[in-house]
Amino acid sequence: MNVETSLLWQFGCFLLCGVFLSVGYEFFRIIRIVIPHNSFFIGAEDIIYLSFCGLILFGLSMEIGSGYFRLLYLLSAVFGAAVYFLTVGRIVKIISTFLFTAIKKILLRIFKVISSPVKKAVVTVAHNTAGVFVRIHKNISDKINKASPDLKNDGEMIYNNYNTDERNEIRYGRRIEAKIKKIQ
Numbered sequence: 690m691n692v693e694t695s696l697l698w699q700f701g702c703f704l705l706c707g708v709f710l711s712v713g714y715e716f717f718r719i720i721r722i723v724i725p726h727n728s729f730f731i732g733a734e735d736i737i738y739l740s741f742c743g744l745i746l747f748g749l750s751m752e753i754g755s756g757y758f759r760l761l762y763l764l765s766a767v768f769g770a771a772v773y774f775l776t777v778g779r780i781v782k783i784i785s786t787f788l789f790t791a792i793k794k795i796l797l798r799i800f801k802v803i804s805s806p807v808k809k810a811v812v813t814v815a816h817n818t819a820g821v822f823v824r825i826h827k828n829i830s831d832k833i834n835k836a837s838p839d840l841k842n843d844g845e846m847i848y849n850n851y852n853t854d855e856r857n858e859i860r861y862g863r864r865i866e867a868k869i870k871k872i873q
Contacts, residue, residue, distance in 0.1 A: 696761070699753050703762045706749055707769025710742050714770075719785050742766075776813060 722728075726734070750758045766867055817843050 699759075700761060700765045702753055703746070703749065703765035704769040704772075706746065707766035707771075708773045710745065710766065711773040712736060713741075713771040715778070715781055715785075718782060719789070722786055722789050 717738060720734075721731065746762065747758065750762050754762065
């Protein structure tokens with residue numbers, strides 16, 4: 690082969706490589722349609738994809754280009770990817786978006802049909818058991834209200850503070866805080 694034919698053949702190989710790499714990128718586009726991502730995960734996916742593309746293009750350039758990497762290789766791969774995305778890629782995206790939204794609607798309808806009896810059963814059980822919990826709460830609150838007048842309201846005892854008459858001192862737990870002087 691002469692140089693012009695060899696360069697044309699290399700251009701064609703990298704053009705097809707760009708198309709095939711773009712077809713591989715459709716996988717990420719379809720995943721983004723099915724599972725919405727935030728910008729961090731989209732960026733992470735793109736970095737992984739571009740790293741993979743770089744390795745493929747480097748390996749192909751070492752094999753086809755006899756160890757040389759020319760700017761023509763990169764430009765032809767980008768051109769192949771652009772041709773794919775502007776022609777077939779748009780059709781694939783439209784079809785995949787339509788299919789996945791239709792499948793999602795069908796699955797949601799099936800889920801609603803299956804979950805409606807379960808939902809009715811859960812609501813019925815909740816209404817039947819709510820009365821039990823209301824009665825328990827009412828009994829506990831009645832007992833608390835009845836017990837509050839029975840609390841000792843004495844000047845000598847305030848919560849856990851108490852006056853020891855033998856030593857005339859106020860104790861808080863285990864510490865002696867102050868002395869009390871007897872008034873005679």
